[in-house]
Amino acid sequence: MLCLNNFIILIVQPKQENIVWTFNKINRKKKAVNYCLLNEWHIYYWFLMSDSSVHINHNGFREYDARWLYPEDINLNGVKDLGHGFGTQIISQTNKSNPRVVVGYDYRSYSEEIKNSLTEGLIAAGCHVEDLGLSLSPMAYFAQFKLNADGVAMVTASHNENGWTGVK
Numbered sequence: 001m002l003c004l005n006n007f008i009i010l011i012v013q014p015k016q017e018n019i020v021w022t023f024n025k026i027n028r029k030k031k032a033v034n035y036c037l038l039n040e041w042h043i044y045y046w047f048l049m050s051d052s053s054v055h056i057n058h059n060g061f062r063e064y065d066a067r068w069l070y071p072e073d074i075n076l077n078g079v080k081d082l083g084h085g086f087g088t089q090i091i092s093q094t095n096k097s098n099p100r101v102v103v104g105y106d107y108r109s110y111s112e113e114i115k116n117s118l119t120e121g122l123i124a125a126g127c128h129v130e131d132l133g134l135s136l137s138p139m140a141y142f143a144q145f146k147l148n149a150d151g152v153a154m155v156t157a158s159h160n161e162n163g164w165t166g167v168k
Contacts, residue, residue: 067166083121
């Protein structure tokens with residue numbers, strides 16, 4: 001489960017759908033607002049919309065990464081929430097109170113400010129961030145293992161043209 005300030009994502013295998021309905025009951029919701037099928041995994045997401053200054057287009061989430069047009073589909077507050085949600089997941093999965101996360105960003109003129117917002121969210125979640133600065137994705141992956149970090153986040157839209165951003 002990924003929890004952000006304005007929405008929640010829950011990914012389950014088909015035989016675990018009772019988790020979704022239990023989650024709905026706890027949160028006093030009748031059903032998931034949206035649902036999609038990714039391979040054999042079911043993805044449910046709820047929009048809480050508690051903060052109107054946060055903007056994240058849910059269509060940016062993909063199987064292995066997330067990509068958006070910036071700032072049309074995601075804003076800096078949305079990136080900060082993304083970092084907080086990612087940090088929360090790392091803490092949950094590692095059972096560490098202050099896990100180390102390696103963060104890098106690509107050459108796009110706006111990527112550093114996106115990396116800074118992502119870092120703010122990671123720190124707010126309780127993560128210790130190792131900032132690689134301007135880097136390539138393979139460098140970030142190498143650094144995660146060389147520095148024995150608990151997680152990695154690379155701000156990049158890969159081969160997409162300027163105007164796109166993402167995190168993998």
